[in-house]
Amino acid sequence: MRCPKEPTIELAPSQLTEGLDAHCCPSCSGQWLPKFNYQRWQAMNAGLEAIPDEVLPLTLETDYSAVPLDSRAGLCPECGTYLKRARLNLQKSSFYVERCPICEGFWCDRGEWDVLEALGLHIQIPIVFNLDWQARVRVLEQAERQRAAVIEKLGPALADQVFDLGESLAGHPHGDFAVAYLMRKFDK
Ligand SMILES: [Zn+2]
Ligand SMILES: [Zn+2]
Incomplete structure (x- = not known):
């Protein structure tokens, strides 16, 4: 399997977290999560961590900023299809989580998993690709930005x-x- 962002680099087996086998790029440190590995890990952790109803990445206290490779279009390491992207907005930046529409594996550029974990979204990555969820988050973001503007002005x-x-x-x-x-x- 090759890195979605750097097609000449071969991915190496890795363990993203306990019980979750992934494939890591030795060059950019991005991680490929095959669908079945992720689902198995997700099932193991179901119930252990509460899934937050409303997650607003915009309110996360973090200095994380996306790596330059994040904006590059990626190809699925398993089937070569272009990866679909879901955008998450942080206070000072935004980044994309990527998923193959065919294999349904995920790609996390370096550092993205940690942000997802801080948000509690690592346990339910598919939700960030859900259009209803995205629409709800955009509404919350708008309200939050309005709130921030009121504080700034007054x-x-x-x-x-x-x-x-x-x-x-x-x-x-x-x-x-x-x-x-x-x-x-x-x-x-
Ligand atoms: Zn890479
Ligand atoms: Zn694929």
Whole structure:
């Protein structure tokens, strides 16, 4: 098997984590996870780790930034098909996890597995390729970015008051009156 990103390099057998046999590139340290190895490991770990309902990579405290090879199109080491990519946005960067649409094995560039593990997504990598999951995450990301912008513009203290007020109004049957009042104040 050859490295998806560096077709002249032969992958070597490796163990990504206990019970999960993979194939590692000795040059770029990327890891290929064959479908059956991954599923076997996943089954072994099912129930041991809670699968988070909502995972927002954007909120992860990390300095990780994608390796340059991450953006290069990759070929499946098992069948040669172009790998499909799923994008994960972090605070300062983003990266792609890749999967063969035929063999359903995964490719993690160097460091990506650790980020997935920090997010609790390593136990359920297929979900990041799910379009519904991706759409949910994009909505959460938008809200999170809006929140960050409010804090940046108003400062944390006033931003907190705004968030508290927002919560109170959202839970009040006539909260929309307060919103209309505020809108009028700015309607000049
Ligand atoms: Zn490589
Ligand atoms: Zn394949």
